[in-house]
Amino acid sequence: MRQILVIGIGTGNPAHMTVEAIDALNAADTVFIPTKGDEKAALAALRRAIVARYVTAAHSNVEFALPVRDAAHPDYQRGVAEWHEAIADRYETLIADMDARETGALLVWGDPGLYDSTLRILERVRSRGSLEFTVRVIPGLTSIQVLTAAFAIPLNTIGNPVTITTGRKLREGWPEGADSVVVMLDGEKSYEQIDPEGLHIYWGAYVGMDEEILIEGPLSEVAADISMTRDAARKQHGWIMDVYLLRKA
Numbered sequence: 001m002r003q004i005l006v007i008g009i010g011t012g013n014p015a016h017m018t019v020e021a022i023d024a025l026n027a028a029d030t031v032f033i034p035t036k037g038d039e040k041a042a043l044a045a046l047r048r049a050i051v052a053r054y055v056t057a058a059h060s061n062v063e064f065a066l067p068v069r070d071a072a073h074p075d076y077q078r079g080v081a082e083w084h085e086a087i088a089d090r091y092e093t094l095i096a097d098m099d100a101r102e103t104g105a106l107l108v109w110g111d112p113g114l115y116d117s118t119l120r121i122l123e124r125v126r127s128r129g130s131l132e133f134t135v136r137v138i139p140g141l142t143s144i145q146v147l148t149a150a151f152a153i154p155l156n157t158i159g160n161p162v163t164i165t166t167g168r169k170l171r172e173g174w175p176e177g178a179d180s181v182v183v184m185l186d187g188e189k190s191y192e193q194i195d196p197e198g199l200h201i202y203w204g205a206y207v208g209m210d211e212e213i214l215i216e217g218p219l220s221e222v223a224a225d226i227s228m229t230r231d232a233a234r235k236q237h238g239w240i241m242d243v244y245l246l247r248k249a
């Protein structure tokens, strides 16, 4: 039966690859590399660099254009569902093109279990019923781990939970009872739109990469600096990925 390896590659530093991930990559007959858009171009280059550095076994690279989400869709949930359906179509074609006993590898940014839909979309392909394949996941370093390591801080305070959320959700209000909140997928500088009183922010862009930028401090004092730095970096590189931890004093 066909096998799909979903390999976590870490957050942009080839040295984030685990030995398990390297071994899995070398077991693949085909490595699938998504491309499209400025951001995806940079990420595709990183994936190519990982393959060039670590794969010694015979294999082929297959690049494919990953459908892009319609950010202007009036219904967010529906927009995401339509986007996933379009990616599922693409995956289905790629998997159907594999020989029946082949192994394919999808290189997933960070860890496949954290704010990534690859596994959900593969399940969607399987549920269509036209293809049989197995899925194996190889975990990767998440941007959260790389962020807290960069600041040399623990993720949680003693004995307390951590909330992981999106910029969109943060704008709806501070999570009930939380003292440590990690915010991902925030294209809107949501930290500017909440009450900064008593909050410390640990902000990182391009964490783990050569371009890494880190800023920390009381939110009321550093928010403007983060926004200015973020705008400039985005302009310079054409894309940005940032993640931050908000801690209540």
Ligand SMILES: C[S@@+](CC[C@H](N)C(=O)[O-])C[C@H]1O[C@@H](n2cnc3c(N)ncnc32)[C@H](O)[C@@H]1O
Pocket: 011, 012, 109, 110, 111, 112, 113, 114, 115, 116, 141, 142, 143, 144, 183, 184, 185, 186, 204, 205, 206, 207, 208, 209, 241, 242, 243
């Ligand atoms: C689609 S999610 C993927 C998360 C990924 N699976 C992980 O384990 O970190 C993309 C978000 O992850 C965060 N992210 C991923 N890589 C990052 C990096 N190198 N620097 C800063 N944030 C990053 C950002 O919040 C970005 O909006």
